[in-house]
Structures are given as C-alpha cells and as structure tokens.
Amino acid sequence: MARKRAEAAVKERLTRDRIVQCAITLAEAEGLEAVTIRRLAQDQGVTPMALYWHFKDKDLLLEGIAERLLSDVVLPPATEKPWDEQLREVLFALLAVLRAHPAVADLVRTRVMLSEPGLVIAERVLGLLRTAGFTAEQAAQLSGHGLNSLVSLVSQEPGLMVGEDRAVREEHIRRKKASLQALSPERFPHMLASADAFAECGNEPAYFELGLELFIQGVRGVRPEQ
Numbered sequence: 317m318a319r320k321r322a323e324a325a326v327k328e329r330l331t332r333d334r335i336v337q338c339a340i341t342l343a344e345a346e347g348l349e350a351v352t353i354r355r356l357a358q359d360q361g362v363t364p365m366a367l368y369w370h371f372k373d374k375d376l377l378l379e380g381i382a383e384r385l386l387s388d389v390v391l392p393p394a395t396e397k398p399w400d401e402q403l404r405e406v407l408f409a410l411l412a413v414l415r416a417h418p419a420v421a422d423l424v425r426t427r428v429m430l431s432e433p434g435l436v437i438a439e440r441v442l443g444l445l446r447t448a449g450f451t452a453e454q455a456a457q458l459s460g461h462g463l464n465s466l467v468s469l470v471s472q473e474p475g476l477m478v479g480e481d482r483a484v485r486e487e488h489i490r491r492k493k494a495s496l497q498a499l500s501p502e503r504f505p506h507m508l509a510s511a512d513a514f515a516e517c518g519n520e521p522a523y524f525e526l527g528l529e530l531f532i533q534g535v536r537g538v539r540p541e542q
C-alpha cells in the first residue's frame with residue numbers, strides 16, 4: 317500500500333517538463349543512447365505507462381527534448397543593423413543553447429520545424445536571408461547549412477566525449493596527442509604543430525566564434541541568385 321501511494325505521488329509531479337529534463341540529464345551523463353522510456357521510468361520509480369501518458373513513444377520524447385532546447389533560445393530583438401550582423405546574433409543565441417547541451421544538440425538538426433519555438437527561429441533566419449537578396453529556395457538551403465554548421469560545431473568539438481568520466485576523456489586525449497606527436501616532423505610539420513588543437517579544444521570561445529564567423533562570411537560571399 318505504501319509503495320502504491322509513493323508511486324502515485326511521483327506520477328502527480330511527473331510532468332512533461334520534468335520528463336524532458338530527466339531525459340536531458342540522463343543523456344548528458346550516459347549519452348543519448350541511454351535515453352529510453354523504460355530507463356526513465358525506472359529512474360523515476362514508476363511504470364513505463366506513466367511516461368506514455370505524456371509521450372506515446374521515444375520519437376515524441378526526442379521531439380520534446382528538441383523543443384525544450386529551441387524554447388530556451390532567447391532571440392535578440394529585431395533592429396536596423398545590417399542583415400549579416402543580425403543573423404550572427406540570432407545564430408549565436410542558438411549556438412549558446414546547443415553548447416550548453418552537447419549530448420542532445422544533434423536532435424535539433426531534423427526537428428527544428430516540428431515545434432513553435434523552432435518555427436519562430438527559422439522564420440527569423442529566413443527573413444534576414446530574404447532581406448539580403450536571396451531567393452526563398454536559397455534562403456531555405458542556407459538556413460539548413462547554418463543549422464548543420466552549428467550542430468556540427470557542438471557535437472564535433474575536439475576532445476568532447478559525452479557520457480564518459482574525466483579519467484577516460486583525459487586518457488583518450490593523451491593517446492590522440494601521442495599518436496599525432498609520433499608523426500615525422502619532416503613529412504608532417506604542420507600536423508605536429510596542430511596536434512594539441514586536434515586532440516582537444518583549448519580555447520572554446522575562439523573555437524565557436526571562428527566556426528560561426530566562417531559561416532557568416534561564407535553567406536556574405538555568396539551572391540544572391542547565382
């Protein structure tokens with residue numbers, strides 16, 4: 317009887333937001349593959365049916381996680397600044413949220429159009445690109461390239477190992493550095509000089525700023541309708 321009362325109490329406070337937050341926390345600790353309805357139910361001390369009330373299946377749960385990330389993006393107000401400066405600010409706001417949750421950042425890549433927050437961000441980006449003179453088709457393509465660029469920056473950050481403890485990560489980085497540093501200095505002098513940067517991200521702000529600026533400058537360098 318006491319166990320049933322305890323489970324009922326958990327169900328009452330097991331909201332959609334709580335489930336999503338627990339899923340994000342689990343992904344950050346053990347990797348996205350660890351996130352299942354059954355595992356979350358086990359961690360919360362309830363049956364899977366208690367979670368199915370909020371999410372019919374895992375795909376909908378992943379959509380919920382993506383929606384949470386996108387809803388956390390604080391878009392800057394529209395201004396009279398040049399379109400490329402405004403685009404940089406919007407993408408930087410999205411990048412900031414993705415950086416905070418690298419374990420689930422990739423979920424946004426294919427789910428940005430499935431929620432109101434994602435649609436709002438996409439509409440803002442498309443509007444700026446149309447202002448720059450790009451066609452609707454070009455704007456759609458560029459916005460897709462931009463999202464892929466941001467997600468890749470986060471998920472492929474050198475030295476990032478989601479779900480691994482510090483000792484494992486440090487050993488992995490050590491081995492990668494050692495492998496690169498064993499290269500012939502006569503044949504691969506530049507690889508040797510960049511060995512540390514390939515193994516881990518020593519300056520995260522500079523890494524992300526460079527990646528974002530690379531995309532912005534690329535868009536600026538493309539002539540509309542060409």
